[in-house]
Amino acid sequence: MQLIDIGANLTHDSFDHDRDAVLQRAREAGVARMVITGASREHSPKALDLARQHPGELFATAGVHPHHASEYTAECDAQMRALLAHDEVVAVGECGLDYFRDFSPRPAQRRAFEMQLQTAADTGKPLFLHQRDAHDDFVAMMKNFDGRIGPAVVHCFTGTREELFAYLDRDWYIGITGWLCDERRGLHLRELVKHIPAQRLMIETDSPYLLPRTVKPAPSHRRNEPMYLAHIVEELARDRGEDAATAAAHSTATATAFFRLPPR
Numbered sequence: 001m002q003l004i005d006i007g008a009n010l011t012h013d014s015f016d017h018d019r020d021a022v023l024q025r026a027r028e029a030g031v032a033r034m035v036i037t038g039a040s041r042e043h044s045p046k047a048l049d050l051a052r053q054h055p056g057e058l059f060a061t062a063g064v065h066p067h068h069a070s071e072y073t074a075e076c077d078a079q080m081r082a083l084l085a086h087d088e089v090v091a092v093g094e095c096g097l098d099y100f101r102d103f104s105p106r107p108a109q110r111r112a113f114e115m116q117l118q119t120a121a122d123t124g125k126p127l128f129l130h131q132r133d134a135h136d137d138f139v140a141m142m143k144n145f146d147g148r149i150g151p152a153v154v155h156c157f158t159g160t161r162e163e164l165f166a167y168l169d170r171d172w173y174i175g176i177t178g179w180l181c182d183e184r185r186g187l188h189l190r191e192l193v194k195h196i197p198a199q200r201l202m203i204e205t206d207s208p209y210l211l212p213r214t215v216k217p218a219p220s221h222r223r224n225e226p227m228y229l230a231h232i233v234e235e236l237a238r239d240r241g242e243d244a245a246t247a248a249a250h251s252t253a254t255a256t257a258f259f260r261l262p263p264r
């Protein structure tokens, strides 16, 4: 298997003491490439730095997560655009709306999202999107950019059937994480993933968050890491009624095309 983890927060402090070992374990588990999520002013430049240390293997996104929307000043906008000028930075985001946690005020979230949508329109780079409990505003804001933005992936999809079909109707891509493996809140996804066409489906760990609850034996820690993508693709394939190798090959081809990754 040659997997691509499209969402790994590898600049997170919890990896500071053993990042190289984490990357090595990922390789050994078949995770050939990773897109390092940039989600704040602090971490987006770090994501680029990390990608530059591993050319052709690691890539980065540059953006500001709705949790950090309050930091999205004009200066921040210029900083993100400068990062996006680099070839290693393959997508705008993580950006979007999160009305579940409301860590930033909603008007600030909408403003930061709007500005990053404009950046996507101006640069032509794909969008790496976050949406939680904000479906209607999210779709309305995306609609304002119809025909002006490139491809978009709704990362860590955890929503309803209606939301999934609304996204697929708009030709957006769907990122599936180990949330699928959570018997308390992810059961509905087991059924929903059958409806996602292979050419719209990508996989991600969202490391260090969302350690899949079905990993056996259960690790002694809670930290997720990219090597568990191999477990996620197995679970996903079983739910879709296909073999893991097929699901892996399709998601890798989809991610390679979506992020316009150079051939290996």
Ligand SMILES: [Zn+2]
Pocket (backbone or CB within 6 Å): 094, 129, 130, 131, 155, 156
């Ligand atoms: Zn997210």
